[in-house]
Amino acid sequence: MAEFTMELNEEQREVRDWLHGFAADVIRPAAAEWDEREETPWPVIQEAAKVGIYSLDFYAQQYFDPTGLGIPMAMEELFWGDAGIALSIVGTGLAAVGVLANGTEEQIGTWIPQMYGDANDVKVAAFCSSEPDAGSDVASMRTRAVYDEAKDEWVLNGTKTWATNGGIANVHVVVAVVDAELGSKGHASFIVPPNTPGLSQGQKFKKHGIRASHTAEVVLEDVRVPGSCLLGGKEKLDERLARARERAKAGGERVKNAAMATFEASRPAVGAMAVGTARAAYEVALEYAKTREQFGRPIIDNQGVAFQLADMRTSVDAARLLVWRASWMAINGKPFTAAEGSQSKLFASETAKKVTAQALQILGGNGYTREYPVERMHRDAAIYTIFEGTSEIQRLVIARTVSGMSIR
Numbered sequence: 001m002a003e004f005t006m007e008l009n010e011e012q013r014e015v016r017d018w019l020h021g022f023a024a025d026v027i028r029p030a031a032a033e034w035d036e037r038e039e040t041p042w043p044v045i046q047e048a049a050k051v052g053i054y055s056l057d058f059y060a061q062q063y064f065d066p067t068g069l070g071i072p073m074a075m076e077e078l079f080w081g082d083a084g085i086a087l088s089i090v091g092t093g094l095a096a097v098g099v100l101a102n103g104t105e106e107q108i109g110t111w112i113p114q115m116y117g118d119a120n121d122v123k124v125a126a127f128c129s130s131e132p133d134a135g136s137d138v139a140s141m142r143t144r145a146v147y148d149e150a151k152d153e154w155v156l157n158g159t160k161t162w163a164t165n166g167g168i169a170n171v172h173v174v175v176a177v178v179d180a181e182l183g184s185k186g187h188a189s190f191i192v193p194p195n196t197p198g199l200s201q202g203q204k205f206k207k208h209g210i211r212a213s214h215t216a217e218v219v220l221e222d223v224r225v226p227g228s229c230l231l232g233g234k235e236k237l238d239e240r241l242a243r244a245r246e247r248a249k250a251g252g253e254r255v256k257n258a259a260m261a262t263f264e265a266s267r268p269a270v271g272a273m274a275v276g277t278a279r280a281a282y283e284v285a286l287e288y289a290k291t292r293e294q295f296g297r298p299i300i301d302n303q304g305v306a307f308q309l310a311d312m313r314t315s316v317d318a319a320r321l322l323v324w325r326a327s328w329m330a331i332n333g334k335p336f337t338a339a340e341g342s343q344s345k346l347f348a349s350e351t352a353k354k355v356t357a358q359a360l361q362i363l364g365g366n367g368y369t370r371e372y373p374v375e376r377m378h379r380d381a382a383i384y385t386i387f388e389g390t391s392e393i394q395r396l397v398i399a400r401t402v403s404g405m406s407i408r
Contacts, residue, residue: 001124023081031082031385072272083380084212095125123170167201199215209379349384
C-alpha cells in the first residue's frame with residue numbers, strides 16, 4: 001500500500017508538465033473554435049493519440065498508479081486546458097472504467113483496445129446508463145436485456161440518453177435490466193460491438209456547455225450481442241442475482257449494481273475535472289485583477305476583489321485535497337466509510353460553479369463576452385453538479401453512508 005502523500009514524485013511531475021504543455025499548446029488554442037462548432041474535435045483527439053495521451057497504455061499507467069494520483073492529476077491538467085475538448089479526449093475512459101469494474105480479464109483485453117483505436121484511426125467509446133425517465137433514479141431503468149439461451153445471445157431494447165460519444169462510438173457499454181423484480185440490483189452491463197445491427201443514434205443534444213463533447217441518445221432495437229458480451233459473464237451474473245434475491249427476501253444489505261460500480265470508481269476523477277476548470281478560471285481572474293486598472297490602480301488592490309481571489313484559491317486547493325484523498329483510498333482498497341468519493345465530487349463540482357462565477361464577476365463586462373475564456377468556463381462548470389450523479393444525489397449518498405439510515 002502506498003503512503004498518502006501530497007507531493008508528486010519526479011515521474012508524476014514530468015507527466016503533469018507534459019500534459020500541461022499539451023493543454024496549453026494544443027487544447028487551449030482550439031477551445032473557442034470547437035465550442036462554437038459544437039462538434040467532436042477529431043483533429044485534437046488525433047493529436048492526443050499521436051503523442052500518447054489518448055491511448056490505452058497511458059490510461060492504464062495513470063489508472064494503476066499506486067498512489068492513486070495519476071488519473072486526478074491528468075484530469076486536472078487536461079480540463080485546465082478546456083472542459084469540452086478534454087471530455088472528448090477522456091470520455092472514452094468512462095466506458096473503459098465500466099469494463100474494468102465489471103468485466104473479466106479476457107473482456108478487458110478484448111474490448112478496451114477497440115475503444116481507442118490507434119493514432120492513425122482513432123476511435124471513441126460510450127457508456128450508456130441514463131434514460132429519459134431514469135437518470136438519478138436508476139431503479140426506473142427500462143432498457144431490457146433478455147437472454148436467448150438457444151443462440152447464447154442477449155437481446156437489448158430501449159433508449160439511452162445523455163451518452164457521451166453515444167452513436168458515434170466504436171464500442172458502446174450499455175447498462176440494462178435483466179431482472180425487473182430486483183430493481184437497481186437486477187441490472188447488468190453489456191458490450192455492444194462495432195456495427196451491431198439495431199443500435200442507432202437518436203437526438204444529438206445542443207448543450208449549454210462542454211459543447212465540443214458529443215452527447216446524444218442511443219436507441220437499441222432488438223440489438224443482439226453474443227453471450228460473451230455480458231460483462232463479468234453469465235455465471236457471475238446468476239450468482240449475483242441469486243444473492244440479491246435472497247437478501248431481498250431477508251431484507252438484507254444493499255447489493256451494488258453495474259452502473260453504480262462504474263460511477264463509484266469515476267467520481268473522484270470527475271472531481272478532478274472540476275478542479276481543473278476552477279483552477280483555470282481562478283488563474284484568468286488573478287491575472288486580470290493584477291493588470292486591470294480602475295480609479296488609477298489595479299483592481300486587486302481592492303479588498304472586495306482580493307478577498308474573492310483568496311477564497312477562490314482556498315476552495316480550489318481544498319477540492320483538490322478531497323479528490324486526492326478519495327483517489328488514494330480507492331487505489332489502496334480503503335472503504336469509503338464516509339462516502340469520500342462522493343464528498344470529493346460534490347465539493348469539487350460546487351467549487352467549479354462558484355469559482356467560475358466569481359471569475360466572471362471579477363472580469364465584469366469582459367467576463368460576460370466570448371472574448372475571454374471565463375464565459376465558456378462558467379458554462380462548462382455547470383455540468384459537474386449534474387452528470388455522474390447530481391450534487392443532490394451526492395449529498396444523499398453521503399448522508400446515508402454517515403448515518404446508516406435509509407434517507408429519501
